[in-house]
Amino acid sequence: MASSTNTPIGGSRIVILTEGKTDPLTAKTANVMLRCRGEDVVAVLDSTQKGKTAQELLGVGGDTPIVGSLDEVEKPDTLLIGVATAGGKIPAEWRALCLDAVKRGMSIVSGMHQFLSDDAEIVAAAAEAGVTIHDVRKNNEKDVATRLDLTDDCFRVLTIGQDCSVGKMLSALEISRGLERKGVDSKFVATGQTGIMVEGDGLPIDCVVSDFVNGACEKLVRQNLSREVMIVEGQATITHPRFSAVSLGLLHGTNPHAMIYVYEAGRETMRGMDYLPLPSHKSVIDAYEHMAAFGNPAKVIAIAMNSRKLSDAEAEAERERMRAEFGLPIADPIRHGTDELTDAILAAKNARS
Incomplete structure (x- = not known):
């Protein structure tokens, strides 16, 4: 895990709630928690998939059981909502599950836009x-951006994407870990709910009032300027009709020195x-580089490929095709490791020195 002096959110016996939605895209929070904090997860709650394992449904998590009820779990201490739904709404039927968990003495961790702490009955329980x-x-x-005091001492890298849910957060986490293995003082900067749950700090940029998004991003940068490198988790994409606002605010607020482009092969x-x-891909990369130029003239220096839908042979063919098209280092951080990506970051950093 990317180094942090902070404590990850949630206890050491977490049950992840994914009821009826246990698939890699919808349950992306569950997927990352199982991958990055699997030692703290004791079960996944989905009565429609009871008896299966996390590995079978999510491709990660090994034999972590899918259970149909909290009665099946010994001494759980946290119920964590493990899905990302449209608009961040909590399904109405899940409210009873959350209330039951609280009455059992479990804390609740939610990354949704609908806040459980606004529910009087759950708060009282x-x-x-x-x-x-x-x-x-x-x-x-409540702070606006100023572009002041953003020194270049810490090399800032932002993961950007062709679309939502392509792996920007996981790529940022794995890249930061890879840099640490090379002896670099790297910090994964969480900008979304799942990254915050894993890292223990960060800001939920997509839930900040629009005028203050850039300022919130600057705040994250200033908090981490003592590090050698920061890898900032990207959100959505500036070309998505629904979510482009937060993506552009993140780009201008963090004012990166370089970018890593992330996409899912086959989408x-x-x-x-x-x-x-x-x-x-070219139009998205061109758009990001054009908009970045209003601050640091950041370029895309490498590509992180999400090849989960491909066989090994198909992934290698896709990798070579993208290398030929863009002339950039490319790797799936999970399938291939992060060496090509981290080497590109260190080369770009050294070129600025």
């Missing part, structure tokens, strides 16, 4: 049980808007 409700996206950011349409074709 939590107070009686002596447990906490942690709405990870809740914030009170053809916009996440959540399947009637819209994805723009070409």
Whole structure:
């Protein structure tokens, strides 16, 4: 895990709630928690998939069981909502599950836009049980950007994407770990709910009032300027009709020195808007580099490929095709490791020195 002096959110016996939604895209929070904090996860709660394992459904998590009820779990201490739904709404039927967990003495961790800490009954039950409700996206950011005091001592890298849910956060985590293995003082900077749950700090940029997004991003940068390198988790993409605002605010607020482009091989349409074709890789990269030039003239220096849908042979063919098209280092951080990506970062950093 990327180094942090902070404590990851949630206890050491976490049950992840994915009821009826246990698939790699919808349950992306569950997927990353199992990959990065698997030692703290004791079960996944989905009564529609009871008896299976996390590995079978999510491709990660080994034999972590899928259970149908909290009765099946010994001494759970946290219920963590492990999905990302449209608009961040908590399914109505999950409220009873959350209330039951609180009454059992479990804390709740939620990364949704709908805040459980605004539910009077759940709050009262939590107070009686002596447990906490942690709405990870809740914030009170009120600062605008200034572009002041953003020194170049810490080399800033932002992961950007062709679409939502392509692996920007996981790539940032793995790249930061890879840099640490090379002896670099690297910091993974979380900007979304799942990254915050793993790292223990960060800001939920997509839940900040729009005027203050850039300022919140600058705040994250200033908090980490003592590090040698920071790898900032990207959000959505500036070409997505729904979420482009937060993506552009993140780009201008962090003012990166370099960018890593992330995409999922085989995806053809916009996440959540399947009637819209994805723009070409070149057009997205060109758009990001054009908009970045209003601050640091950051370039895409490497490509992180999500090849989960491909066989080994197909992944290698795709890797070579993209290398030929863009002339950049390219690797799937999970399948291939991060050496090509981290070497590109260190080369770009040294070129600035």
